[in-house]
Amino acid sequence: MPDAGAQRQRRHRRRRARAERMFRLAGLVAVTLSAGAVLFLLTAVASRAVGGFTETRIAVPVDLGAARLSVTPARLAGRGADLALAGSGLEAAVERAAARAYGPAPDAWLSSGAWLEVRDAVKREPALLTGRRTFWLPAATAIDAAAEGRGTAAARAAHGRLAAAGAVRRGFAWNFLTNADSVDPARAGVGAALRGSLMVVAVTLVLACPIGLFAALWLEEYAPRGRWTDLVEVSINNLAAVPSIIFGLLGLAFFLGTLGLPRSAPLVGGLTLALMTMPVIVITARGSLRAVPASAREAAMAVGASRTQVVFHHVLPLAMPGVLTGIVISTARALGETAPLLLIGMRAFVAAAPPSLTAPATVLPVQLLLWSDDVDPGFVDKTSAAIAVLLIVLLGINALAITRRDRWEARR
Amino acid sequence: MGAGLLLLLVAGLAVIGWAAGVARGRWLRAAPGTGTGKGRQLAPPFGWYAALWVAGPPLVFVAAWAAFGPALVTDAVLRTPDAVQLPPPGFARATLLAEARALGLGRSADAFHPLARALAPAYAAAQARYDALAVAATLMLALAGGAWAASRLRPGFLPRPHVERAVGRILLAAALAALLTTLGIAASLLWESLRFFAIVSPADFLFGTRWSPGAVDGADPGAALGAVPLFWGTFLIGGAIAMAVAVPLGLFSAIWLTQYAAPAVRRRLKPTLEVLAGVPTVVYGYFAALTVGPAIRDLGAGLGIADASAESALATGLVMGVMIVPLVSSVADDSLVAVPADLRDASLALGATASETVRRVLLPAALPGVMGGVLLAISRAVGETMIAVMAASGAATLSANPFRGATTVTRQIVDLLTGEAAFDSPKTLAAFALGLTLFVATLLLNVVALVTVKRFKETYA
Numbered sequence: 092m093p094d095a096g097a098q099r100q101r102r103h104r105r106r107r108a109r110a111e112r113m114f115r116l117a118g119l120v121a122v123t124l125s126a127g128a129v130l131f132l133l134t135a136v137a138s139r140a141v142g143g144f145t146e147t148r149i150a151v152p153v154d155l156g157a158a159r160l161s162v163t164p165a166r167l168a169g170r171g172a173d174l175a176l177a178g179s180g181l182e183a184a185v186e187r188a189a190a191r192a193y194g195p196a197p198d199a200w201l202s203s204g205a206w207l208e209v210r211d212a213v214k215r216e217p218a219l220l221t222g223r224r225t226f227w228l229p230a231a232t233a234i235d236a237a238a239e240g241r242g243t244a245a246a247r248a249a250h251g252r253l254a255a256a257g258a259v260r261r262g263f264a265w266n267f268l269t270n271a272d273s274v275d276p277a278r279a280g281v282g283a284a285l286r287g288s289l290m291v292v293a294v295t296l297v298l299a300c301p302i303g304l305f306a307a308l309w310l311e312e313y314a315p316r317g318r319w320t321d322l323v324e325v326s327i328n329n330l331a332a333v334p335s336i337i338f339g340l341l342g343l344a345f346f347l348g349t350l351g352l353p354r355s356a357p358l359v360g361g362l363t364l365a366l367m368t369m370p371v372i373v374i375t376a377r378g379s380l381r382a383v384p385a386s387a388r389e390a391a392m393a394v395g396a397s398r399t400q401v402v403f404h405h406v407l408p409l410a411m412p413g414v415l416t417g418i419v420i421s422t423a424r425a426l427g428e429t430a431p432l433l434l435i436g437m438r439a440f441v442a443a444a445p446p447s448l449t450a451p452a453t454v455l456p457v458q459l460l461l462w463s464d465d466v467d468p469g470f471v472d473k474t475s476a477a478i479a480v481l482l483i484v485l486l487g488i489n490a491l492a493i494t495r496r497d498r499w500e501a502r503r
Numbered sequence: 504m505g506a507g508l509l510l511l512l513v514a515g516l517a518v519i520g521w522a523a524g525v526a527r528g529r530w531l532r533a534a535p536g537t538g539t540g541k542g543r544q545l546a547p548p549f550g551w552y553a554a555l556w557v558a559g560p561p562l563v564f565v566a567a568w569a570a571f572g573p574a575l576v577t578d579a580v581l582r583t584p585d586a587v588q589l590p591p592p593g594f595a596r597a598t599l600l601a602e603a604r605a606l607g608l609g610r611s612a613d614a615f616h617p618l619a620r621a622l623a624p625a626y627a628a629a630q631a632r633y634d635a636l637a638v639a640a641t642l643m644l645a646l647a648g649g650a651w652a653a654s655r656l657r658p659g660f661l662p663r664p665h666v667e668r669a670v671g672r673i674l675l676a677a678a679l680a681a682l683l684t685t686l687g688i689a690a691s692l693l694w695e696s697l698r699f700f701a702i703v704s705p706a707d708f709l710f711g712t713r714w715s716p717g718a719v720d721g722a723d724p725g726a727a728l729g730a731v732p733l734f735w736g737t738f739l740i741g742g743a744i745a746m747a748v749a750v751p752l753g754l755f756s757a758i759w760l761t762q763y764a765a766p767a768v769r770r771r772l773k774p775t776l777e778v779l780a781g782v783p784t785v786v787y788g789y790f791a792a793l794t795v796g797p798a799i800r801d802l803g804a805g806l807g808i809a810d811a812s813a814e815s816a817l818a819t820g821l822v823m824g825v826m827i828v829p830l831v832s833s834v835a836d837d838s839l840v841a842v843p844a845d846l847r848d849a850s851l852a853l854g855a856t857a858s859e860t861v862r863r864v865l866l867p868a869a870l871p872g873v874m875g876g877v878l879l880a881i882s883r884a885v886g887e888t889m890i891a892v893m894a895a896s897g898a899a900t901l902s903a904n905p906f907r908g909a910t911t912v913t914r915q916i917v918d919l920l921t922g923e924a925a926f927d928s929p930k931t932l933a934a935f936a937l938g939l940t941l942f943v944a945t946l947l948l949n950v951v952a953l954v955t956v957k958r959f960k961e962t963y964a
Contacts, residue, residue, distance in 0.1 A: 107856055114858035118759025121752045122772065125832070128825045129779050132790055305677030313671055314678070323678050326685035332879065332949045333942065334886020336913050337688060340938040343920065344691040366684050373681060399667040420781070427783025430888035430913070434920050448507075456785040456889075463789050463893065478786050489781035493774045 136478050143476025146264035146277060147230040147238045149200060149253060153188045153209060154223035160184065162220070172214050181213070182206040185228070193252060200249075202229045202469075204275030227260070229277035232469035234259075267476060271443050272458060276469025279462070281477050283444040287357060287452035288426055290445060294361020295368055295425050300418055302365075303372030307414075310373070311380040312402045330370035338367040339431030347435060354436035355451040363435060364425045371421040372414075379413025380406060412495065419492040423485045429456040455481050509565045509641055516645045517558035520652070524553025527656050552662035555669050556652035560644040568637050577604075579629035585621045692942055695935030702929050703728055708936060714899035714910075716919060716930050724929040730937065732899035736816065736909035740895065741884030744820025744905060745827060749880055752824070753831025754873065758861055760832070761839045773836070780829040788893030791822035796894055803906035814896035816909035823890050827880045834876025838869040838959065871959035878952035882945040888913040912937050 162179035189200035205228040212226070213219045236242035237250035238261055253259040270280025306327070314320040342363035346352045352359050383406050391405040407414075437457050445452035453461075459477040462470045528549030577600065581589075589599060603622035656662065700708070703725040711729015719727045756776070760769050792814075799818040803811025842865050850860040866873070896908025897918055919934040 107859070111856045111858045114861070115759070115763055118755045118763055121755030122759050122764075125752050125756055125776070125825070125828045126772075128828075129782075132782075132786070135790070135794065136786075302677045302680050305674045306681050309671075309674035309678040313674055323682050327681045328953060329946055329949050330681065330685055330688075332882060332945065333688070334882075334888070334913065334945055336886065336888045336916055337692075337938055337942050340916070340920075340935060341684075341688045341691055344695055344935070345687060369681060369684070397663065397667060399670050403670075423781050427781070427785070429783070429785045430892070430917065433892075433917055438921055456783055459789065460785055460889075460893070463792065474789065478789065481783065482786065485781055485783060486778055489778050490774075493777055497774065 133482075136475050136482065139472055139475030140479035142239055143472035143474070143479075144264055144267060145261050146267075147235040147259060147261050148227040149189065149193075149230050149234070150225050150258040150260075151185065151189045151201070151228050152192055152223060152225045153185060155181075155184065155213070155219055156221045156223060160220065173210070176210045176213060181210060185209050189228075193249075193256070193258065198233050198246075199231045200234065202231050202275050202277035204273055204278040205229050207278065230259070232276060232467065235277070235469070267473070268480075272441060272453065272461070274467075276465075276467055276473055279470070279473055281455060281458060281480055283441060284453050284455045284458035284477075285480070286444045287441070288454040290357035290448060290452065291360040291364060291432075291454055292422060292425055294358060294448065295364040296418070296422060298362065298365035299368040299372055299421070303369045304376055304414060306369070307373045307376035307380060308402060308407070311377050312398070312406065327370045327373050331374055335367055335428055336430040336434065338363055339434030341366065342431060342435045353449050353451075355439055355441070355453075356449045357445055357452045358448040359435050360432050360437060360452070360454065361448075363431050364428060367428070367431065368421045368425050371424070372417055375417025375420070376410070376414045379410040379417070382413065383409045416492045416496045419488055419495075423488040423492075426488075427456055427481065427485055429454075429460060432457055433460075455484075509561075509568070509637060512638070512641060513558050513561045513565065513645065516561070516642075516649075517554045520557030520645075520649050521550040521554035523550075523649070524652065524656065524662075525550035527553070527653070528662075531656070531658055548663040548666050549656055551666045552656065553649065553652040555666065556648040557645050558648075560648045561641045564640055564644055568640075572633060572637065576626070576629045576633050579633070580622060580625045583622070583625040585618070585625065589618070688942065692935055692939040695932055696939045699929065699932035699936045702932070703936075708933075712901060714915070716915075716933065719929055728929065728933050730912075730940070732901045733910060733912045733915055733937070734940075735901055736895070736899065737885055737911040737913075739816050739903070739905070739909055740820040740891070740911055741823060741887065742881055744817060745823040745884040746877070746881060748821055748824025749827040749831050749884075750877055753828045753880075754835050756828065756832040757835035757839060761836055762857055762861055762865075776829045776832060780833070782826075784826060784887060784889040785893070787822050787826045788889040788891075791818055791890055791894030795822055799906065808904070808906045810904075811906040812896060812908040814894060814908045815906050816895070817905040819890060819895045819909070819911075820905070822894065823884050823887055826887070826890065827883055830883060831876055831880050834879065835869070835873050838872025838876070839865055841872065841960070842868045869959075871955045871962075875952040875956035875959065878948050878955070882948040882952070885911075885948075886913060886941060886945050888917060892917050912941050916941075 160176075160179040160181055162175050162181075185206040186199065186201055193200065208228055209226055212224075230238070233242055233246040234250055234253070237246040238259065240247075250259065264280075266278070267280045268285075269282040270278055271283035273279040306323075310320070310324060310327075314323075342359060346359045346362055347354060352362075387405050387409055388401055391401045396404065432454060436451075437453055438461070439451060439453070440461070441451050441453040455477065459474050459481065462474040462477060525546045528546030531549070532546065580600070580603070599616055599619050600622075602616055602619035604626050606619060606623040606626070707725030708728055708730055710731060711725065712731045713727060713729050714732045715727045760772060764772065796813045796815065796818040799815050799821070800811045800813040803815065803817075846864050846868060847860055850864040851857075855863070891911040891914040895914050896910050897914065898908060899910045899915070900908060902909070916934045916937050919930050919937075
């Protein structure tokens with residue numbers, strides 16, 4: 092019979108062991124939940140994005156000779172060709188051709204912009220106006236959904252008829268990566284938005300990299316200790332944590348209001364994001380400058396190098412990997428930034444890639460915001476596909492930066 | 504010709520100046536009579552000295568040109584005879600001039616207004632004349648700078664101290680640019696807010712409980728612009744719900760990763776969490792709106808809550824919390840690792856279990872760092888815009904029910920400024936007043952957070 096004290100001790104030990112297990116479990120649950128939330132997010136994007144990257148096309152025999160369009164081949168030369176073809180009844184003729192081949196459609200056979208592909212073909216080959224040819228044209232959203240096994244019974248039956256006739260095929264939507272935005276989901280793409288993003292980020296980097304790096308060099312290597320230096324230091328540290336939308340307000344008030352620069356332009360977007368990115372570059376660059384061993388500095392000084400020579404010939408090359416990591420990470424942040432760009436007017440429908448830095452443009456995150464608001468169900472898959480493009484670019488950039496940094500840290 | 508091409512021209516000239524300077528330096532080195540002492544120097548500083556003099560003056564000119572050039576061109580157009588027919592200064596005149604300018608510079612094919620068509624050639628001519636002038640001035644200044652540099656680069660002249668002083672000044676200018684940005688933000692927010700507070704009294708704005716900018720009444724705009732519902736919604740979503748998700752998840756993830764995970768697991772998981780921090784917020788917003796929002800509404804309806812909304816505070820806050828987990832966990836991780844190993848070893852040696860060590864020794868020691876991280880996280884959540892824009896409600900309500908819609912300050916800023924209101928109406932100015940409040944709030948949070956973290960670091964440095 093063990094005495095009461097020993098028993099109490101055993102109970103106590105058991106309770107402590109249980110508390111230990113619970114604590115450990117709580118940690119594991121937290122990690123699993125966090126990772127699970129993200130895994131859920133990524134799989135949901137991937138599963139929907141597949142639909143956005145594939146397109147359904149229907150073979151439509153179009154006989155323009157029989158359609159009697161009110162346009163002559165002579166009018167197809169020069170600038171008025173688009174207008175002439177649009178007014179010639181081509182759009183109705185193409186949908187009629189589909190209906191003649193496959194019977195009445197549940198709603199429509201072809202996407203609302205399908206005839207534009209016929210138009211472009213006619214512009215290249217005016218002879219088509221009197222001939223006939225079978226085009227593979229993008230299907231309407233309902234048929235596209237039926238091809239994926241979703242959608243209404245009528246649409247599925249219609250798709251069945253097409254499939255039986257061998258007149259439908261699915262494939263990778265290459266034009267999603269090259270086209271600009273469109274009101275027709277089958278023709279909408281991220282090409283213009285990608286180009287806009289590229290222009291915005293280029294302006295951002297051209298401004299933020301030199302200024303950020305120089306400011307970091309001054310603060311770490313040249314600045315006299317004192318109140319003024321502290322002021323610059325404190326303001327940079329705080330700038331890095333200012334919400335991005337505040338930079339949008341600044342861009343709106345200063346670049347658009349005071350300087351009168353054009354709305355929605357990549358130039359203004361780049362300037363605004365440069366203000367946001369610069370403090371991050373300064374902070375990471377300072378960190379890696381500080382991590383350069385004092386021995387490198389002292390060795391250079393000992394052989395008579397001036398301060399500028401020490402900094403530019405010895406310290407900066409050693410700190411460069413860390414500086415570049417900071418630049419890459421802030422590039423990724425700028426690429427994914429949306430809020431400040433909304434405020435400077437980048438919310439408009441832009442149907443062409445921006446020809447210059449001052450022309451209206453859109454960027455990838457804003458494009459997917461616009462699509463997510465669209466009532467046309469065809470844009471649901473397109474939004475996920477745009478997210479997939481954005482994530483592949485961003486996570487690729489981030490992963491590159493993080494693995495590079497880890498390798499570099501391991502080597503030191 | 505745009506400023507971009509002028510800059511390219513200056514860069515080309517600077518390269519030529521650099522090469523000429525280096526050649527001069529080599530020649531001086533090789534020249535007789537400069538074999539020893541002061542005269543014997545490396546060539547590159549000569550190149551840099553020449554390049555700085557060639558590029559510096561034209562750069563100042565190009566900056567001035569970019570700012571004032573367009574106005575000069577417009578002035579020249581206004582002096583042409585056709586310009587007499589222009590309407591008096593105002594909106595009509597500005598659109599007409601913009602149209603004429605676009606046509607004259609070949610940016611549009613045709614103009615709507617006949618007067619714009621008449622003025623277009625004048626625009627083209629003036630632009631061509633001033634372009635030629637700008638190129639000439641750039642070349643002249645570069646040549647003058649180059650000539651000055653050439654006259655200085657003689658035997659016995661030491662270019663290096665000059666170059667180094669110039670480098671120091673360039674770096675200082677870059678640092679000042681950062682300071683100016685802060686001042687610019689503060690000034691522009693303050694200026695627009697002052698204009699707002701001239702119309703609406705600060706008391707109405709800060710303590711008013713009705714926010715409906717759609718129904719602003721010209722006689723008493725303050726009655727519909729009370730921001731208390733926005734502050735409440737921001738606090739409920741960002742301060743309460745998001746933190747209730749992010750702090751436990753982030754803290755326990757950090758504890759598990761630092762104390763329990765095998766080193767190999769930690770090596771894999773930590774970068775993964777960091778990569779997640781790079782997912783743009785617009786993606787989280789899309790999920791909050793499309794998946795989480797409806798799910799929470801159904802849950803609320805299932806629980807018997809009558810006015811459960813798909814744009815609920817709960818859905819927005821939950822997703823925001825998930826977004827912030829990597830931030831909390833990485834700060835907590837750093838703080839836990841920074842606690843000296845002695846403390847941990849001593850606790851374990853006395854027989855404490857791992858969890859007792861964490862709770863009674865490591866966490867109290869790391870608390871300031873963790874608290875700083877939490878404050879930073881709150882400031883992130885309060886300033887987060889895209890999730891609120893896509894998932895929160897646009898209507899401001901004062902309700903503590905998390906299943907009902909709530910709106911945030913950031914959401915209202917976007918809504919106010921993406922509408923079609925005139926730039927100085929009380930509505931757009933209200934956005935700047937909200938921006939100022941947000942700026943001040945996040946600034947305070949950051950200062951407190953940075954001070955806390957710094958003190959923590961000093962304790963164990």
